Amino acid sequence: MAAGRARMPAPLFFLSSMRPKPPPNYLAGYPAHLVDAVHRLIADGSLGKALLQKYPAAHAVRTDKALYDYVQAMKGEYLRNAGQLSKVAYDSKLRVISQALGTHTAISRVQGGKLKAKREIRVATVFRETPPDFLRMIVVHELAHLREREHDKAFYQLCQHMAPDYFQLEFDLRAYLLYLDAGGPPLWGPPEIGLDVGPAD
Numbered sequence: 001m002a003a004g005r006a007r008m009p010a011p012l013f014f015l016s017s018m019r020p021k022p023p024p025n026y027l028a029g030y031p032a033h034l035v036d037a038v039h040r041l042i043a044d045g046s047l048g049k050a051l052l053q054k055y056p057a058a059h060a061v062r063t064d065k066a067l068y069d070y071v072q073a074m075k076g077e078y079l080r081n082a083g084q085l086s087k088v089a090y091d092s093k094l095r096v097i098s099q100a101l102g103t104h105t106a107i108s109r110v111q112g113g114k115l116k117a118k119r120e121i122r123v124a125t126v127f128r129e130t131p132p133d134f135l136r137m138i139v140v141h142e143l144a145h146l147r148e149r150e151h152d153k154a155f156y157q158l159c160q161h162m163a164p165d166y167f168q169l170e171f172d173l174r175a176y177l178l179y180l181d182a183g184g185p186p187l188w189g190p191p192e193i194g195l196d197v198g199p200a201d
């Protein structure tokens with residue numbers, strides 16, 4: 001029996017970059033011509049430049065405290081009566097797409113014999129090094145879930161009320177995630193820890 005190409009053992013350097021699962025389809029549901037355009041820009045190496053032209057700078061909301069203040073300010077502007085948030089934090093364990101661009105949990109906990117709803121907003125850490133518009137988009141998304149649980153028409157209307165450019169921003173963010181997944185370097189700042197690539201001092 002002939003050994004097929006797929007059965008050949010892969011060299012080690014290749015194994016180290018292999019993924020155990022196929023990556024998520026970041027642009028599922030978008031019109032084909034838009035998806036094709038993003039794939040072309042990634043293939044010819046120009047998506048990063050295009051994103052940097054459109055979004056040149058990173059935001060400065062880099063700590064959980066700063067994120068909490070940022071979310072509270074936006075909530076105060078648009079959803080003053082939506083209930084208190086008990087926690088706002090960046091979360092390195094969130095997977096952006098499979099967990100719906102962040103999470104929006106209403107945790108029920110028993111406290112003194114009573115069930116108490118606890119609202120938390122966690123934002124995937126990839127958003128810590130993004131332009132202000134991407135952070136605004138994800139916070140709008142999570143705030144909208146305080147009122148609307150599902151991703152339905154009422155939900156997206158609320159998103160657009162808070163951010164009229166919501167759909168464009170979510171699409172551009174998804175294009176960026178696809179670019180990162182294809183191996184592109186982060187555009188708005190390298191990770192602060194976990195990499196040791198500089199010259200020894």
Ligand SMILES: [Zn+2]
Nearest residue numbers: 100141145151
């Ligand atoms: Zn959602």
